Amino acid sequence: xxxxxxxxxxxxxxxxxxxxxxxxxxxxxxxxxxxxxxxxxxxxxxxxxxxxxxxxxxxxxxxxxxxxxxxxxxxxxxxxxxxxxxxxxxxxxxxxxxxxxxxxxxxxxxxxxxxxxxxxxxxxxxxxxxxxxxxxxxxxxxxxxxxxxxxxxxxxxxxxxxxxxxxxxxxxxxxxxxxxxxxxxxxxxxxxxxxxxxxxxxxxxxxxxxxxxxxxxxxxxxxxxxxxxxxxxxxxxxxxxxxxxxxxxxxxxxxxxxxxxxxxxxxxxxxxxxxxxxxxxxxxxxxxxxxxxxxxxxxxxxxxxxxxxxxxxxxxxxxxxxxxxxxxxxxxxxxxxxxxxxxxxxxxxxxxxxxxxxxxxxxxxxxxxxxxxxxxxxxxxxxxxxxxxxxxxxxxxxxxxxxxxxxxxxxxxxxxxxxxxxxxxxxxxxxxxxxxxxxxxxxxxxxxxxxxxxxxxxxxxxxxxxxxxxxxxxxx
Amino acid sequence: xxxxxxxxxxxxxxxxxxxxxxxxxxxxxxxxxxxxxxxxxxxxxxxxxxxxxxxxxxxxxxxxxxxxxxxxxxxxxxxxxxxxxxxxxxxxxxxxxxxxxxxxxxxxxxxxxxxxxxxxxxxxxxxxxxxxxxxxxxxxxxxxxxxxxxxxxxxxxxxxxxxxxxxxxxxxxxxxxxxxxxxxxxxxxxxxxxxxxxxxxxxxxxxxxxxxxxxxxxxx
Numbered sequence: 001x002x003x004x005x006x007x008x009x010x011x012x013x014x015x016x017x018x019x020x021x022x023x024x025x026x027x028x029x030x031x032x033x034x035x036x037x038x039x040x041x042x043x044x045x046x047x048x049x050x051x052x053x054x055x056x057x058x059x060x061x062x063x064x065x066x067x068x069x070x071x072x073x074x075x076x077x078x079x080x081x082x083x084x085x086x087x088x089x090x091x092x093x094x095x096x097x098x099x100x101x102x103x104x105x106x107x108x109x110x111x112x113x114x115x116x117x118x119x120x121x122x123x124x125x126x127x128x129x130x131x132x133x134x135x136x137x138x139x140x141x142x143x144x145x146x147x148x149x150x151x152x153x154x155x156x157x158x159x160x161x162x163x164x165x166x167x168x169x170x171x172x173x174x175x176x177x178x179x180x181x182x183x184x185x186x187x188x189x190x191x192x193x194x195x196x197x198x199x200x201x202x203x204x205x206x207x208x209x210x211x212x213x214x215x216x217x218x219x220x221x222x223x224x225x226x227x228x229x230x231x232x233x234x235x236x237x238x239x240x241x242x243x244x245x246x247x248x249x250x251x252x253x254x255x256x257x258x259x260x261x262x263x264x265x266x267x268x269x270x271x272x273x274x275x276x277x278x279x280x281x282x283x284x285x286x287x288x289x290x291x292x293x294x295x296x297x298x299x300x301x302x303x304x305x306x307x308x309x310x311x312x313x314x315x316x317x318x319x320x321x322x323x324x325x326x327x328x329x330x331x332x333x334x335x336x337x338x339x340x341x342x343x344x345x346x347x348x349x350x351x352x353x354x355x356x357x358x359x360x361x362x363x364x365x366x367x368x369x370x371x372x373x374x375x376x377x378x379x380x381x382x383x384x385x386x387x388x389x390x391x392x393x394x395x396x397x398x399x400x401x402x403x404x405x406x407x408x409x410x411x412x413x414x415x416x417x418x419x420x421x422x423x424x425x426x427x428x429x430x431x432x433x434x435x436x437x438x439x440x441x442x443x444x445x446x447x448x449x450x451x452x453x454x455x456x457x458x459x460x461x462x463x464x465x466x467x468x469x470x471x472x473x474x475x476x
Numbered sequence: 477x478x479x480x481x482x483x484x485x486x487x488x489x490x491x492x493x494x495x496x497x498x499x500x501x502x503x504x505x506x507x508x509x510x511x512x513x514x515x516x517x518x519x520x521x522x523x524x525x526x527x528x529x530x531x532x533x534x535x536x537x538x539x540x541x542x543x544x545x546x547x548x549x550x551x552x553x554x555x556x557x558x559x560x561x562x563x564x565x566x567x568x569x570x571x572x573x574x575x576x577x578x579x580x581x582x583x584x585x586x587x588x589x590x591x592x593x594x595x596x597x598x599x600x601x602x603x604x605x606x607x608x609x610x611x612x613x614x615x616x617x618x619x620x621x622x623x624x625x626x627x628x629x630x631x632x633x634x635x636x637x638x639x640x641x642x643x644x645x646x647x648x649x650x651x652x653x654x655x656x657x658x659x660x661x662x663x664x665x666x667x668x669x670x671x672x673x674x675x676x677x678x679x680x681x682x683x684x685x686x687x688x689x690x691x692x693x694x695x696x
Contacts, residue, residue, distance in 0.1 A: 394584075394585060394607065395585050397585055399541055
């Protein structure tokens with residue numbers, strides 16, 4: 001069975017092998033001499049029992065080279081993530097590339113274009129869209145603040161909607177200690193999650209994220225550890241220094257996960273972005289993509305998998321050209337660099353806002369990039385030497401040839417949004433720009449796309465889990 | 477008889493959809509042999525098939541490569557049936573007769589071929605004169621086929637200037653009032669059409685059909 005996803009045959013490389021050896025050696029030094037903070041008792045205990053030097057008062061862990069080496073050795077070279085529909089299982093294998101949306105705390109309203117807080121209904125609609133969109137491979141918790149749910153319960157409520165409205169694979173989170181309940185919800189449905197956790201630079205894992213690593217590793221689901229260094233503020237200002245610091249942080253998280261469950265899948269994530277010292281905002285742009293590309297290379301160096309956000313564009317609305325050039329540059333570069341899991345669909349304004357139009361546009365862009373990754377298919381039939389001889393010079397043409405009928409659709413990416421007709425036709429069809437066309441496509445999908453419902457007893461089970469989570473997390 | 481006739485009409489229709497010119501040729505001959513009314517075979521066989529292909533093209537279910545071979549298949553069958561009608565002295569009145577070609581000095585074939593195909597698919601009798609067509613050839617073809625539409629294509633600005641030469645030749649042959657002239661091609665515009673005294677300009681093949689229908693006062 002052919003699983004979804006793209007394949008990057010020949011990744012672009014920004015780093016030499018020697019550079020990566022150096023980054024690795026310096027990482028081991030820093031892990032041993034400076035160490036990393038884990039603000040969670042049971043994480044400290046697990047690391048201690050594996051032979052790390054732990055200062056419980058400072059919550060600081062220093063790693064011996066042996067412990068880290070052992071952890072790296074136990075990482076699997078391939079793993080699978082189970083979806084509701086087995087056709088949508090993820091299979092992390094060498095050079096596989098997946099696309100996924102990103103998270104944001106607010107919504108760009110599809111009808112009014114006004115920015116507003118998200119709701120459960122938004123999650124439902126965005127999940128249905130993700131389920132339908134052909135180039136979205138992993139469903140992502142797109143809105144991380146819901147005005148109609150208690151804040152500590154947001155991740156669980158988001159996941160509950162996602163499992164109802166998609167049969168694709170899903171990324172789970174750990175914020176607000178949601179890993180425990182997320183795992184229960186996924187188990188009730190019979191699926192697995194990618195367990196997403198983040199490090200807080202410099203060199204610190206916060207309590208809920210430690211809890212996430214422990215729980216996702218224990219259940220045996222892949223652990224996605226994301227680093228978000230702000231170069232110049234929470235890490236060195238140099239790209240090389242940023243890569244080194246996030247490598248230290250990642251290896252620390254990886255070691256904890258492998259101690260808990262040797263052989264659990266690992267994803268090396270980054271959303272590191274320099275700080276723009278002119279005003280203190282993030283320097284959203286090309287350096288971020290370069291860090292992502294280099295991270296993919298480091299992940300391959302360790303024979304594991306990588307993830308990064310395609311572009312946290314600073315543009316505020318989906319019709320701004322800045323969204324287009326930033327996302328296009330980022331996505332193509334990152335896919336060419338063989339990033340295993342590219343996040344970012346639907347995101348605008350520095351991860352602050354989610355736009356459905358943008359998700360539809362990004363899906364189109366992913367389709368084009370997927371076409372690039374397919375490469376140029378060369379054999380006797382595609383070269384068509386015999387055909388060129390047969391058709392000959394003008395007035396020969398290829399429109400009548402069976403070869404044309406067979407191949408044109410296989411060779412071309414056929415867009416659903418990009419406009420290619422004449423100016424006159426464009427006027428006649430209402431002078432719509434790409435965001436307007438994306439909005440129409442979104443509405444069409446929402447009107448027609450059907451997701452098989454969960455069995456009633458599973459739905460009831462999820463409701464019970466949410467109730468239990470609320471009792472423990474909110475009413476306490 | 478009725479059932480057999482229907483089977484033949486269906487087969488003609490299918491052969492057009494499949495773009496099989498050999499089959500439409502055979503089936504058109506078979507229709508005549510079996511006593512099927514050639515007008516019926518034209519309208520309910522070939523015509524129905526090409527209309528279905530045209531609709532599917534409009535809905536983006538079929539594409540140019542299929543449309544073009546369907547039009548070829550349609551033409552192969554039509555020439556057999558039209559010859560038979562002529563032999564019987566039956567007058568057939570197509571909705572319009574088009575002669576089309578690329579103007580002299582220009583050997584670009586594709587755009588004009590697509591327009592010819594779309595017009596064929598919409599029920600017009602189309603005579604494609606090919607590329608590098610001189611004004612004299614246009615005039616001769618209008619006379620020969622009793623055409624009421626002349627289509628002149630140019631991809632080059634250097635050949636575009638030969639389009640008014642065709643119009644001039646039609647005037648000199650006293651044919652200008654009898655035909656509507658449409659022009660098209662990359663550098664051509666509505667302004668240019670007006671300047672040289674053409675009757676219409678289509679920005680693309682679909683538009684060309686709309687313009688021709690309007691010029692002939694057919695329902696749009």
